[in-house]
Amino acid sequence: MFPKIRDFLHYPLITISGGDITPGSVIVGVVVVFLSAILASIASRWLRTLLGARGLSHGAQFAASKILRYSVVLLGVLVGLSSMGIKLDALIAASTVLAVGIGFGLQNVVQNFISGLVLLIEQPVSKGDFVKVGNAYGVIEDIGLRATQIITRDEVTIIVPNSELIASAVINHSRPTTNLRIQVTVDVSAKCDTALVRDTLLEVGAKHPEVITTLGVEVRLDACNEPAFLFVLLVWIPDPREDLRIASDLRFAIEAAFKEKGIEGPIPERINYHRAGLPRALREN
Structure with a gap:
């Protein structure tokens, strides 16, 4: 029985550049690739732990571990092919033909692969x-x-x-810091006291718990066309992912403060006409 198994494992299935590929060599090659994938996963986790202990950012840990994983898997594939009986020098000699095929059919795949390496490095x-x-x-x-x-x-x-x-x-929005300055536009009646509006907006911006007041709270008067003045409140926030929620909080607070201090908005039916004369970026805010 054992001689038959040995003969089966050594039976040449195909010959490539003088190297015989047998069932036994295929099994060995598959096992080598499988073990390299496991080793790559272990090495990747180990490297992330090591880099994390040294204080590197999560992005740097991820990039380094990914490159290490790809390198170990690639090495395992090369060793696996060699174990199968495929001569690597024959593969290198065939690379010219492969390059032609890549140029015609796999251009986008290779472009994305190289771009992925650039992103990681x-x-x-x-x-x-x-x-x-x-x-x-x-x-x-x-x-x-x-x-x-x-x-x-x-x-x-x-x-x-x-x-x-x-x-x-x-x-x-995460480089160089996660700080983000957001803008909240407000229309008020042209009859309002502009100084009162400015002070009210500054007060509302400074009171929000998630606004970074140390970076400054600013109010701009961007338009003075009848029937409304256009004010812009600018504040810094620590997390750009929360910009919509914090901007909404500020609008609610501004409306409440305006009602409390008697600050009136413009005539509703004329707002669209007024804003039509503004730059597109301001009309969309």
């Missing part, structure tokens, strides 16, 4: 960063070899090809 964006890609805001969940996963405010996952993050404009 240069780290213009990292895991956990809050970014804007196109019209979507979200947190980077994972940077893979082909694409990056971004989870939006609505808990929807967007798959973005890595090449787009390299070639397109990406706004990273």
